[in-house]
Amino acid sequence: MQQSLDQVRIRLMGLGGHGIVFAGRLLGMAAAMQGLDSILTITYSPEQRGGWSRADVIIAKEMVDYPLIDEADVFLATTQQAFSLEFKSLRKGGIFVYESTIYKPVIPNANDYVVIPVPATEIAENVTGRRLMMNVVLVGVITSALEPLIKEESIINAIRGMTRRAGKLDTTVQEMNIKAFQAGLDYGRKYLKGMG
Amino acid sequence: MSTEVEVATTGIKVELPKAYDDIKDLIRIDRLPHIWCPGCGLGILLKLLARAIKNSGIPIEKHVIVTGIGCTGRIGGYLRLDAYHVTHGRAIPFAVGLKMANPELEVTVVGGDGDILAIGGNHFIHAARRNDDINVIIVNNFIYGMTGGQYSPTTPKGAKTTTSPYGHFENPFNVPLLAYAAGASYVARWSVLHQNELYQSLLEMFRVKGFAVIEVLSPCIIYTDRNAMGDAVDFMKVIKERSTIDHNANLADIDIDFSMKKIVLGNFVKRERPVSYG
Amino acid sequence: MPTVAELYKKDLDKLLKPGIHFLDGNTATAEGAVTAGCRFYAGYPITPSNEIAEYMSYRLPQVGGKFIQMEDEIASIAAVLGASAAGVKSMTATSGPGFSLMQENIGLGSMLEIPAVIVDVMRAGPSTGIPTLLGQGDILQAKYGSHGDYEIVAYLPANPQEAFDFTIKAFNTAEKYRVVAVVLSDQLVGHMYGKVRVPEFDEIEIVERPKPTVPPDQYLPYDSKYLVPPMAIAGTGYRVNNESLTHTDKGYPTTDKDASFKLVMRLVRKIRENEKEIAEWEEYLLDDAEYVIVSYGSTSGSVRRAIKVLRTQGYRVGLLRPKTAWPFPGWVVENLASRGVQKFITVEVNMGKMYHVVREFSRGVPVEHIPYAPGYIPDPDYVMSNVKKVIEG
Structure with missing residues (x-):
């Protein structure tokens, strides 16, 4: 409680390997580059392989104080397990995004939430040929819901600036990520327009 | 030409023995007399080490001595070199840091059997495994001298010490075998009686690239007293009479037991192995 | 005071660029160290500090530095002190159990007055506690963990930005006062990602240890006429006895009352008399x-x-x-x-x-x-x- 609306709290969760942390880093980095403050905390299940991972991003106009999320404004779950474990943390009126080719959640009181099903794996495969880029598609969808707080160009810049231990992503991977992101952004914009 | 030295504790001036003339610029004469007991072998090592450093072909200022705690740990303080007297057992990792940070340094660790092989034992085997390019001189006197004569990792089974009044129960390390097995590039064992061989071995140690270990057998009256072995001179006599030199000895077969019936010395190992850094 | 721009001119393109980054606290710590001029890291794996060692093993070779994973934390801090004695800014990182093991050599660093930085990413204790979760239980240990009288400096970052900034400060303070400086981070700070603004290189001030200005024959390694005596680097011809035992100005062991008291006084005075300059809140x-x-x-x-x-x-x-x-x-x-x-x-x-x-x-x-x-x-x-x-x- 008490995390007021001067902050957006985003909880991303899925299977290890779904690129949940990468997605969180993109959102956090984009916010930081826009002059906002952002904090990302990561939690893993105890298994070294095959467990869930969770990335909580707080984006704020002022400095983030309490760095953890007790209630989410946006919740992304790419697996049934993630949905089952953490759907409860989404506040009423919050945005729920899920990967609709992986599972079909049964959402209690679905009308209390903005629900966005995304066939992200399909979109990623169609646009980039790589199913794995579904995480970036989902970042696109979340961005569409957060605009104009988070801007398209910031995420693109974040993708270009993203480094890994072994250095930057190579340019072709960067471009694929940007395509996947834009496809997700389009999808989200259209979906939200349709709802409006 | 001899050098006059003022004995710090008494203010009396004495002449430095001629044997030290060639290395007097390497000895902190203002610190003499040293703290070692009469009969201790460390003075001989000090002289030989200084001489070897002087003739190593490596600039004096590039030599660094690192020592831990114990009688042997005091050797660095008598050498007019960059010397680091550090915590008990930690001379080797300190030396590794020095060498990695500046590979031009010639870094030599001098320590006793307790310092290097007990409290510092883990560092010893890992530095040997990595083959860090440093030198380690282990002065083996079979006992903890400075703390009053407790048993050490090289105390032979049966020996009496202040902590083994009924005779020691444990087996000692075979130092050259340990050093070899852990990966040292160079392994030798000499005694302070074998001054020529030890001196040559020290020079060789400076030439070797990689982890170089010399075990130096040295008398300690704390040890000999406890075990009715006479004085340091008697101990030297034992070494003189019973030691054999065999550079090709089977290292598994060169333990030194309490009877000291067999003491095998030599330059046992010299091999090329990749060095960790530098 | 010189800046990164002046001191590391040829490495500037290899440093983390000025501007906005989004880093986890542990990586920010490591980058702070690299920016401050750290070129040697020795450490031993321990959760939750591992990202620092992993990152340094990747990062240091790019800037001409060296990394080594030692056999334990005692060896790690000993190697860090050795490397710093050879003139290279050095660091290790650990967590509670490893920090406990380092205590004796924190005393050594204090006695030999060798600048060094230790990052302690605090976790829940006591003993091995909960490696993956946080604690703030090492606060007193940081100052009082080693025996005898000495002073250290310890910073308390609250986020990745401070992890970056305070690591630079830790190096500067360590160098300025020839002490061990500790960055008391914690598991949450270490693992959270946050905005890190890297200042322009000419805005980042770097302090280096005082160097001897006299020739070797006039040099006293622990000259008590200074609060922080100039430090001779190994291999530069000063041929100094660096003594862990209580020592005289010359670096010789002593049991003399006056000399002993004078030394210990100076070791604590150099921090206590500058506390208003060092402390931040x-x-x-x-x-x-x-x-x-x-x-x-x-x-x-x-x-x-x-x-x-x-x-x-x-x-x-x-x-x-x-x-x-x-x-x-x-x-x-x-x-x-x-x-x-x-x-x-x-x-x-x-x-x-x-x-x-x-x-x-x-x-x-x-x-x-x-x-x-x-x-x-x-x-x-x-x-x-x-x-x-x-x-x-």
Whole structure:
């Protein structure tokens, strides 16, 4: 409680390997580059392989104080397990995004939430040929819901600036990520327009 | 030409023995007399080490001595070199840091059997495994001298010490075998009686690239007293009479037991192995 | 004072670029170290500090530095001191159990006056505790962990930005005063990602250890006419005996009363007499505060949130956040106490550590501790309800 609306709290969760942390880093980095403050905390299940991972991003106009999320404004779950474990943390009126080719959640009181099903794996495969880029598609969808707080160009810049231990992503991977992101952004914009 | 030295504790001036003339610029004469007991072998090592450093072909200022705690740990303080007297057992990792940070340094660790092989034992085997390019001189006197004569990792089974009044129960390390097995590039064992061989071995140690270990057998009256072995001179006599030199000895077969019936010395190992850094 | 731009001219393109980054605290620590000129790292794997070692093993070779994973934490700090003695800025990182193992050689670093930086990413204790979760239990150990009298400096970052900034500060302070400087990070700070603004290189000041200005024959390694004597680097011809035993100005072991006392006095004076220059803290809503919460590191974020809410409910509470645990800004506490503060309340993830330090300076004003040590920081609700309890008695 008490995390007021001067902050957006985003909880991303899925299977290890779904690129949940990468997605969180993109959102956090984009916010930081826009002059906002952002904090990302990561939690893993105890298994070294095959467990869930969770990335909580707080984006704020002022400095983030309490760095953890007790209630989410946006919740992304790419697996049934993630949905089952953490759907409860989404506040009423919050945005729920899920990967609709992986599972079909049964959402209690679905009308209390903005629900966005995304066939992200399909979109990623169609646009980039790589199913794995579904995480970036989902970042696109979340961005569409957060605009104009988070801007398209910031995420693109974040993708270009993203480094890994072994250095930057190579340019072709960067471009694929940007395509996947834009496809997700389009999808989200259209979906939200349709709802409006 | 001899050098006059003022004995710090008494203010009396004495002449430095001629044997030290060639290395007097390497000895902190203002610190003499040293703290070692009469009969201790460390003075001989000090002289030989200084001489070897002087003739190593490596600039004096590039030599660094690192020592831990114990009688042997005091050797660095008598050498007019960059010397680091550090915590008990930690001379080797300190030396590794020095060498990695500046590979031009010639870094030599001098320590006793307790310092290097007990409290510092883990560092010893890992530095040997990595083959860090440093030198380690282990002065083996079979006992903890400075703390009053407790048993050490090289105390032979049966020996009496202040902590083994009924005779020691444990087996000692075979130092050259340990050093070899852990990966040292160079392994030798000499005694302070074998001054020529030890001196040559020290020079060789400076030439070797990689982890170089010399075990130096040295008398300690704390040890000999406890075990009715006479004085340091008697101990030297034992070494003189019973030691054999065999550079090709089977290292598994060169333990030194309490009877000291067999003491095998030599330059046992010299091999090329990749060095960790530098 | 020279800056990164002047000192590391040829490496500038290899450093983390000025501007905005989004880094985890551990990586920010490592980048801070590299920016400060750290070129040697020795460490031993321990959760939750591992990202620092992993990152340094990748990063240091790019800037001409060296990395080694030692056989234990004792070896790690010994190697760090050795490398620094050879003139290279050096660091290790660890967590509670490893920090305990390093204590003896923290004493060595203090005695030989070798600058070194230790990052302690604090985790829940005691003993092996909970490796993956946080604690703030090493506060007193950082200062009092080794035997004898000495002084260290310890910083308390609360987020990745401070992890970056304070690591640079730690190097600067270590070099300036020839002491061991500790960055007391914690699991949450180490693992959270946050915005890190890297200043322009000509804005980052770098301090280097004082160097001898006299020739070797006139040089005294522990010259007591200085508070911080110039430091000769191994291999530069000064041929110094660097002595762990209590020593004279010349570096010779001594049991002389005067020389011994003079040495120990100097080792503590060099920090104590400069505490106002070194200590850093933040004051938040303290001007009219009747109740002062003292909190630091990741916990302070939760406290700040709690204070915001408590203020809306009419409670006159404020935050004193030490950014340096050591030296502790005790005079700030004293001034608040003299000004008529009702109570000090310490909120930290332990059963009372900085609590004792605040008491030392509170001049009779009551100090209450809100204990919390489950491996997490307290949430704002927990802080609020317990602060209310303290206030309402």
